Amino acid sequence: MLYIERAVPADYPVIADIDLEVMESDRLDPHEMGSGGWWWVVKDGGHIVGYAGIEYAGYGEVGFFSRVGLLPVARGQGLHRDFLRVCGAEARRLGWTQMITYVHRLNAPSLNNFIKCGYKTYIPDEDWGCDGAVYLYRDL
Numbered sequence: 143m144l145y146i147e148r149a150v151p152a153d154y155p156v157i158a159d160i161d162l163e164v165m166e167s168d169r170l171d172p173h174e175m176g177s178g179g180w181w182w183v184v185k186d187g188g189h190i191v192g193y194a195g196i197e198y199a200g201y202g203e204v205g206f207f208s209r210v211g212l213l214p215v216a217r218g219q220g221l222h223r224d225f226l227r228v229c230g231a232e233a234r235r236l237g238w239t240q241m242i243t244y245v246h247r248l249n250a251p252s253l254n255n256f257i258k259c260g261y262k263t264y265i266p267d268e269d270w271g272c273d274g275a276v277y278l279y280r281d282l
């Protein structure tokens with residue numbers, strides 16, 4: 143059975159490993175993940191099969207949806223959208239009124255999920271995401 147729960151520090155190295163595997167970018171530093179970040183994991187029989195994280199965007203009452211990833215075995219079950227709902231609820235609890243993020247323009251599953259959860263695209267004054275980023279926001 144799959145279930146989402148708040149990550150604890152012991153989960154951070156596992157999240158970093160899965161993130162490296164599914165995102166193929168720089169490895170997260172597990173020692174830095176607890177400072178200024180909120181993380182969740184999805185577990186299957188006690189094993190982490192996905193993760194999501196948010197952090198303060200650095201201005202106003204705005205949060206940044208920083209990372210999400212699922213191992214292939216956990217995809218196609220709505221877990222990204224479940225993460226978005228859980229993270230959105232926490233963001234509201236933190237007093238944030240808006241979430242922002244970016245997704246690569248060719249990442250159709252991720253874009254579809256954000257849009258289904260009420261995110262809209264916007265054009266920033268200055269690019270701050272990856273090359274080919276689509277910028278997204280959602281008022282909470």
Ligand SMILES: CC(C)(COP(=O)(O)OP(=O)(O)OC[C@H]1O[C@@H](n2cnc3c(N)ncnc32)[C@H](O)[C@@H]1OP(=O)(O)O)[C@@H](O)C(=O)NCCC(=O)NCCS
Nearest residue numbers: 164210211212217218219220221222223245250251252254
């Ligand atoms: C992004 C990610 C978390 C989404 O996983 P998921 O929630 O299981 O998403 P799904 O595979 O169910 O796909 C989401 C939607 O996109 C659709 N979709 C999937 N692949 C697609 C494709 N190649 N083209 C178009 N649509 C596609 C699905 O049908 C689904 O829509 P539906 O629910 O209406 O049927 C997962 O793909 C992943 O971990 N990817 C690697 C890491 C990553 O890209 N993270 C996000 C960085 S912004």
